[in-house]
Every structure is written in structure tokens, then in C-alpha cells.
Amino acid sequence: MSVTIVGSQLGDEGKGGVVDIYGEEADVVVRYQGGDNAGHTVVLGDETYKLSLVPSGAIRGTVGVLGNGCVINPETLFDELDTLRDRGLDPTVRVAARAHVIMPYHRVIDGIEEEAKADLAAGTTKRGIGPTYEDKAGRRGIRIGDLVDPDVLRDRLEYVVPQKRALASDVFDVEPDETFNVDHLYETYRAYGERLADEGMVVNCADFLASRLDDGDNVMFEGAQGTALDIDYGVYPYVTSSNPTAGGVAVGAGVSPAVVADGDVIGIVKAYLSRVGTGPLPTELGGVEGQTPDYDANEGGDDEELATYIRDEGGEYGTVTGRPRRVGWLDMPMLRHAARTSGFTGIVVNHVDTLAGLDEVKVGHSYTMTTRDGETRTLETMPPTTEQWGRCEATLRTFEGWPDVDWQAVADAGWDGLPDAARTYLTYVSDELDVPIYAVGVGPGREETVVLTDPFA
Numbered sequence: 001m002s003v004t005i006v007g008s009q010l011g012d013e014g015k016g017g018v019v020d021i022y023g024e025e026a027d028v029v030v031r032y033q034g035g036d037n038a039g040h041t042v043v044l045g046d047e048t049y050k051l052s053l054v055p056s057g058a059i060r061g062t063v064g065v066l067g068n069g070c071v072i073n074p075e076t077l078f079d080e081l082d083t084l085r086d087r088g089l090d091p092t093v094r095v096a097a098r099a100h101v102i103m104p105y106h107r108v109i110d111g112i113e114e115e116a117k118a119d120l121a122a123g124t125t126k127r128g129i130g131p132t133y134e135d136k137a138g139r140r141g142i143r144i145g146d147l148v149d150p151d152v153l154r155d156r157l158e159y160v161v162p163q164k165r166a167l168a169s170d171v172f173d174v175e176p177d178e179t180f181n182v183d184h185l186y187e188t189y190r191a192y193g194e195r196l197a198d199e200g201m202v203v204n205c206a207d208f209l210a211s212r213l214d215d216g217d218n219v220m221f222e223g224a225q226g227t228a229l230d231i232d233y234g235v236y237p238y239v240t241s242s243n244p245t246a247g248g249v250a251v252g253a254g255v256s257p258a259v260v261a262d263g264d265v266i267g268i269v270k271a272y273l274s275r276v277g278t279g280p281l282p283t284e285l286g287g288v289e290g291q292t293p294d295y296d297a298n299e300g301g302d303d304e305e306l307a308t309y310i311r312d313e314g315g316e317y318g319t320v321t322g323r324p325r326r327v328g329w330l331d332m333p334m335l336r337h338a339a340r341t342s343g344f345t346g347i348v349v350n351h352v353d354t355l356a357g358l359d360e361v362k363v364g365h366s367y368t369m370t371t372r373d374g375e376t377r378t379l380e381t382m383p384p385t386t387e388q389w390g391r392c393e394a395t396l397r398t399f400e401g402w403p404d405v406d407w408q409a410v411a412d413a414g415w416d417g418l419p420d421a422a423r424t425y426l427t428y429v430s431d432e433l434d435v436p437i438y439a440v441g442v443g444p445g446r447e448e449t450v451v452l453t454d455p456f457a
């Protein structure tokens with residue numbers, strides 16, 4: 001059977017941790033989209049693992065697969081595998097021959113395009129994700145299967161690299177270096193291909209998973225990013241370039257939609273919102289310069305204080321840059337949209353401990369959208385255009401706050417151990433979505449979770 005883990009919001013909801021929690025019964029963990037733009041955390045006692053490409057089941061020693069819907073930077077993949085091995089783990093990862101390769105020029109172009117886009121920049125991770133998916137759709141990409149076939153690799157490079165060099169120099173006025181040199185790329189990527197072949201990593205993903213499913217194995221699909229970052233269902237153009245929603249699993253891993261539908265689809269929800277990057281955010285508290293549209297440093301007031309509290313409690317600062325992330329109240333229209341597009345059968349709500357200590361906790365229950373003609377409309381889910389979303393004001397509901405308590409004791413005691421007010425808040429979310437709560441995160445560690453339902457049981 002299968003279990004699919006999908007981010008409900010804007011990424012970083014705690015998907016990696018949930019994969020780890022439910023991973024005990026999984027035989028294979030599969031990433032079906034995205035690449036090293038992801039950062040998934042698994043916390044085990046004093047050990048913290050940050051994974052960007054290796055599926056999060058690796059911490060338990062479960063076989064990981066990078067499906068054809070992923071874009072793969074081999075350098076990141078091997079660095080990550082080496083680091084995990086240095087830390088005493090023994091990760092096994094298989095890579096789809098049909099997955100596309102992130103080349104050095106994709107990263108360079110991602111960076112220069114972001115600068116050129118100004119207001120339309122999504123604040124990407126600059127990992128080359130968008131440019132690689134562009135080349136996939138443009139039928140000029142290089143796939144993992146090409147790395148293990150040197151003649152094909154050279155042919156592909158000879159076609160595409162001069163185009164990229166011209167783009168960099170003629171359009172963006174960037175002096176091309178070895179990143180745009182066919183011989184250099186050929187040698188480097190052929191070597192990656194040899195290592196992939198030596199370690200027996202390249203597979204026909206669809207066949208591999210079909211035979212594992214036929215054998216009765218439990219397969220877990222690990223989404224990256226989140227629904228509001230989905231290229232179709234997110235806040236375009238401030239999105240990533242793939243489909244994190246459950247529909248992405250079938251095409252991104254080569255399984256029938258029935259495999260997904262026969263199993264659970266679990267939406268991972270952070271108890272508030274956090275956002276890395278630009279675009280509107282109706283429930284935002286305060287704001288962050290350079291990310292919040294029309295940010296005004298003098299407007300924050302009490303909201304700014306609340307934002308700082310939540311940001312500090314939740315550790316909402318960029319892992320690389322240390323930059324503050326944007327934070328806001330839970331956005332129910334966003335969650336209704338996520339639950340519907342992926343067909344959630346359960347949700348996991350994380351970071352309930354982070355909100356502890358506030359007098360009141362609010363949620364954006366619905367939106368009031370002002371049309372261009374000045375009329376107002378009440379919306380229960382996200383509108384389809386980002387321009388409309390930018391004209392939505394959240395109608396807030398206020399809940400009683402809950403105290404900071406011994407969260408490990410809560411996790412041990414189960415649902416009844418949660419503070420009353422937290423249970424009221426969680427029950428509201430579950431009722432509004434008409435989806436049961438499968439687990440509640442009350443801390444970053446594997447044990448700091450109230451597990452109500454095990455989807456593999």
C-alpha cells in the first residue's frame with residue numbers, strides 16, 4: 001500500500017519529520033518532484049539531519065528513490081550521501097533514469113534571471129530548479145540515463161550548451177566561464193554517470209516501484225515544497241516549477257493514480273504560516289523587508305511583536321542566510337484548497353508547541369476579496385489568480401491561547417494530554433477541512449509527536 005505526504009502550505013511544514021515518524025513501516029520512500037530546493041529535517045535525540053535530496057527514510061535505513069519527476073544535482077546528491085555515510089548511516093538511493101539533471105548553467109541562469117525579474121522574482125533557492133524544468137519541457141534537457149551513456153551525453157551537451165552560453169552572454173551580459181564549456185561539462189558529468197553506474201543507482205523508476213508494490217511492500221511518497229508553491233495550484237508566479245500536490249505522484253514516480261488513491265494522502269500543516277520568498281500573504285503578521293510586498297517598517301506595531309515571538313519560538317530564520325522568514329496566522333482558505341486538490345485523507349498539524357504562551361491564537365477563517373469594481377465577496381478557498389489573492393483580506397477568528405507545558409509528557413499521554421485550548425483549535429481545523437487529524441507535532445523530535453493514526457497499520 002502507499003502513503004503520500006504533501007505540504008499544505010508554503011513548504012517547511014515538517015514533512016521530513018512525518019516521513020520519519022511513519023517511516024517505520026515503509027519499505028521504500030520516494031521523492032516525486034523538486035530537487036535540492038527542499039530541506040527536510042529529521043531530529044533524533046541530539047542528532048539533527050537536514051536532507052535536500054536523499055529521501056527522509058534514509059535515517060531509518062529505508063531504501064530511497066528519486067522519481068522521474070525530480071530534478072537532480074548529482075553533486076548535491078553525492079555530497080549528501082557522503083555526509084550521511086560519514087555520520088554512520090548507510091543510505092541506499094535509487095535514481096530514475098528519466099529524471100532530469102540540474103547542470104551548473106541552470107544554477108547560474110536561475111540566479112541571473114531572479115535579478116532580472118525584479119518584482120516578479122519568486123525569491124528562488126537559486127538551485128537551478130526552474131531552468132532545469134524549463135529545459136525538460138523544452139525537450140533539451142539532460143537526463144540521468146544520459147549520464148551513463150557518454151555518446152548521448154556529448155550529443156546533448158553539444159546541442160544545448162552553445163544556446164546557454166549565448167543566453168548568458170547576449171541576453172544577460174554575463175561572461176561565460178567553464179560552466180558553459182562542453183568539454184568541461186562532459187568530463188565532470190560523465191564521471192558522475194560512472195559513479196551512479198558503479199553504485200548501481202540508476203533504475204527504471206516505474207518498473208522498480210511496480211515490482212515493489214507487487215511484492216506487497218509499503219511505499220511512501222515524500223512531497224517537497226507545498227500546495228501554495230505548486231506551479232499549477234500555487235500563487236503563480238511566486239511558486240516552484242513542479243507539482244507537490246498528490247497528482248504529481250502518478251507522473252513523478254510512474255505509478256497509477258489508483259496506487260495513490262488506494263492509500264492515505266496526508267496533508268502536513270504547520271499550526272501557523274511561514275514563507276520564504278515573495279508574493280501576497282493575507283494572514284501575514286508584520287512583514288519582512290525585501291520579501292513582503294510594499295513593506296513599511298513603521299506599520300508593524302503589535303503584529304510585528306507577535307511575528308517576532310512566533311519566529312523566535314519556531315526558529316523561523318533561513319538555515320543558510322539567517323534571514324527572518326515571513327510569518328502569519330493559519331490560513332484556512334489555503335488549507336481548504338490544499339485538502340481538495342490533493343484529496344487529504346488525514347492531516348498532521350505540527351508546531352502546536354511553538355504557539356504556546358500566546359494569550360490568543362487567530363486563524364484566517366475566510367477572505368473578503370475586493371474586486372476591481374470595489375465590490376466585496378467572501379471566499380472560503382484561495383482565488384485562482386495571485387492578483388486576486390493580493391486583494392483578499394483575511395477574516396480572523398480568535399481562539400484562546402494555550403500554555404507552554406511539558407510537551408514530551410503530552411506526547412506520551414496522547415490527545416487527552418494536550419491543553420484544552422489546543423484541542424479546541426485542532427478540532428476546529430479538522431472540522432473545517434472535514435479531514436481527521438492523524439498526528440500532532442509538539443516538538444521537533446521523533447518522540448515529540450502525538451500519534452493518533454498510523455496509516456500503514
Ligand code: GDP
Nearest residue numbers: 012013014015016040041350351441442443444
Ligand atoms: P519540511 O521541509 O516540510 O520537511 O520542514 P523543515 O524541516 O524545512 O522545517 C520544519 C522545522 O520545524 C524543522 O526544523 C523541524 O525539526 C521543526 N519541526 C517539525 N515539527 C515540529 C513541531 O511540531 N514543533 C517544533 N517546535 N518544531 C517542529
Ligand code: IMO
Nearest residue numbers: 011012037038039123124125224225239240277
Ligand atoms: P521544502 O521541501 C520552502 C520556495 C522558494 C521560492 C519558490 C521557488 O523544504 O518544504 P525554487 O528554488 O523552487 O525555484 O523557488 O519556492 N521554496 C521553498 N520554500 N520550503 C521549500 O522546500 C521550498 N522550495 C522552494 O523560497 O519562493
Ligand code: MG
Nearest residue numbers: 012038039040
Ligand atoms: Mg524544508
